[in-house]
Amino acid sequence: MAANDNRTVTIAAIARLAGVSVPTVSRVINGRSDVAPQTRERVEELLTRHGYRRRPPSMRASSGLVDLVFNDLDSPWAVEIIRGVEDVAHAAGVGTVVSAIHRRSSSAKQWLDNIRTRSTEGVIFVTSTLEPPQQAELRRLNIPAVIVDPAGVPAQDAPTIGATNWAGSLRATEYLIGLGHRRIGFIAGPPQLMCSRARMDGYRAALEAAGIPIDDRLIQAGNFYHEAGFSGGVRLLGLTEPPTAIFASSDQMALGVYEAVRQRGLRMP
Incomplete structure (x- = not known):
């Protein structure tokens, strides 16, 4: 030859x-x-x-697949995201591949290896950080990527989709203030997540706008999971002056607060 x-x-x-x-x-x-x-x-x-x-990227064989990547798959919220993506993908005649990389570099490497072999049409990262090596490899393979609620500050050229974290938290706190509450407990999410920080900022902004002093004793650290909601609820309800309302910044933590309230013998309306 x-x-x-x-x-x-x-x-x-x-x-x-x-x-x-x-x-x-x-x-x-x-x-x-x-x-x-x-x-x-x-x-x-x-x-x-x-x-x-x-072969140029435009000639890459079409797989009819979209990758949906989570850090973890242990929350009802993840199921809702999967359901929504599945509905839209099905309507477009596209299949969905769901992966959880568990924040481990070995899992991320294995996922990238799989991406190379199945010629995916695009990737949706959920509450994740698109690391530079991942971004470089996806760019080299000409695979578009979108980040939903990025964990950290996203790369400038990576499209992102965010929930109304700040506005939602502001409205929730305003609602409790409107019911007459002045001591409102708050159980935060992981501080490294942008959505957690936005929810904390919305809570603080509502209190400041209402002229209510921010009491750091009413703010508990959390991680979006049931156990953190329970332990945070126990600590808040155990204060000498406990809050009259608690804002848990995730559904799972709210369920934990419910359990703390029940064990305290209190009634939740």
Whole structure:
């Protein structure tokens, strides 16, 4: 096979000449690190010599799949997100692949490996941080990505979709103030999440607008899970001057507060 051969050079042909497997050549083409240096050099030399041309991104085979990626799948809210994405994807004739990477680098690496093999049409990250290596790889593969409620400050070129965290928290606190409450407890979410900080800011803004001093003893740390709502509720209700209302910044934590109230022998309207 000559370099000026007009026939299309295939990965299989390069693999045969290099004496390696087709997946090995594919890993070299995709810039994977799990290839021996000598093998990589031999394959790259053959690719150059025989004028191998990678298909442009627009010619990438359509898989009819969209990836939906969570850090965890242990909340009713995640189920609601999945249901919504499934409804829209189904109407568009697109399948959905749901993954949970559990904030572990090994899981994220495995997910990226899977992405390369299934030619997904796009990725939706939920309450996640699109790390630079992930973003670079998705860009190289020409796979668009969107982040729902990003965990941290999102990359400038990554489209994001956010809930009305600040406004919702403001309205919820205003509602409690409108009922006559002045000592309103607040159980926050993880401080590293932007949505948590926005909900805290909305709570504070409503109190300040109503001229109610912010009492830090009424603010409890939480993590959006049931146990944090319960423990935060127990601490708030155990204060010498307990709050007359509690704003839990997630549904699961609100259920935990319900249990704390029940065990205290109090009635919740």
